[in-house]
Amino acid sequence: xxxxxxxxxxxxxxxxxxxxxxxxxxxxxxxxxxxxxxxxxxxxxxxxxxxxxxxxxxxxxxxxxxxxxxxxxxxxxxxxxxxxxxxxxxxxxxxxxxxxxxxxxxxxxxxxxxxxxxxxxxxxxxxxxxxxxxxxxxxxxxxxxxxxxxxxxxxxxxxxxxxxxxxxxxxxxxxxxxxxxxxxxxxxxxxxxxx
Numbered sequence: 293x294x295x296x297x298x299x300x301x302x303x304x305x306x307x308x309x310x311x312x313x314x315x316x317x318x319x320x321x322x323x324x325x326x327x328x329x330x331x332x333x334x335x336x337x338x339x340x341x342x343x344x345x346x347x348x349x350x351x352x353x354x355x356x357x358x359x360x361x362x363x364x365x366x367x368x369x370x371x372x373x374x375x376x377x378x379x380x381x382x383x384x385x386x387x388x389x390x391x392x393x394x395x396x397x398x399x400x401x402x403x404x405x406x407x408x409x410x411x412x413x414x415x416x417x418x419x420x421x422x423x424x425x426x427x428x429x430x431x432x433x434x435x436x437x438x439x440x441x442x443x444x445x446x447x448x449x450x451x452x453x454x455x456x457x458x459x460x461x462x463x464x465x466x467x468x469x470x471x472x473x474x475x476x477x478x479x480x481x482x483x484x485x486x487x
Contacts, residue, residue: 308374308388309446311453311463317438321419321431324440327456328421328429336420336428339364343416344400345469348408357469358408362396369396377467382460383449414472427452434468436475 315321328335344360355376362369375387393399400410419431427444440458442449450460464471 306387306389307385308443309383309385309449310441310443311383311449311458311460312439312441313453313458313462314464315438315440318433321433321438321440324429324431324456325419328423331423331455333421333423333429336422338417338419341416341418343414343468343472345411345413345472346403346408347411348403348406357467358403359469360393360396360399360403366396367394369393369399371399374467377465379465380446381450382463383446384463384465385446412473412476414468414475416468423452429456432468434472436471439464439468 315324340363342362342365344362346358346360348358357374359372359374360369361372369392371391371393373389377384377386379385414434414436417433421429421431423429426448427442430441430443432439432441440456442453442456442458444452453460453463466474
């Protein structure tokens with residue numbers, strides 16, 4: 293039986309507010325799962341996603357990122373455009389527009405026809421929870437590390453992070469796309485032949 297990707301709660305229009313933390317690995321994820329259960333959080337599900345990051349026409353002037361996420365091997369996915377980030381009290385805030393797509397491969401073809409090219413890809417395993425009915429908490433595992441992400445109303449995110457023993461002042465400011473690009477560059481540098 294195929295796993296169903298949990299649906300994100302609708303946010304206030306298209307504004308995303310998040311705190312992201314790098315954690316020590318699966319042991320820390322296990323600790324957080326136990327704490328979330330104790331706090332009465334609801335597990336929404338888990339899934340794998342492949343992220344395609346694009347560059348293309350006009351992107352250098354718009355400062356908008358475009359990403360297609362394909363869940364559990366497809367064919368369905370989500371096309372996301374994100375605006376530039378601002379930080380309010382350490383919380384990352386930015387405009388976000390998401391559109392569910394029935395056929396990710398056709399969407400890739402359509403974007404290629406419009407002049408967008410895949411710049412790089414990265415994979416993520418995500419375990420999603422809802423805390424107090426208002427905050428989405430994800431335990432994410434990527435090739436370049438383990439992370440915890442909190443999304444919800446700006447005014448309560450720092451307090452919810454602290455309630456999970458996460459210090460908002462240590463939140464990661466970079467997006468997964470930026471972290472993936474840095475990891476890819478570092479991997480290529482290590483693999484480059486020495487002249």
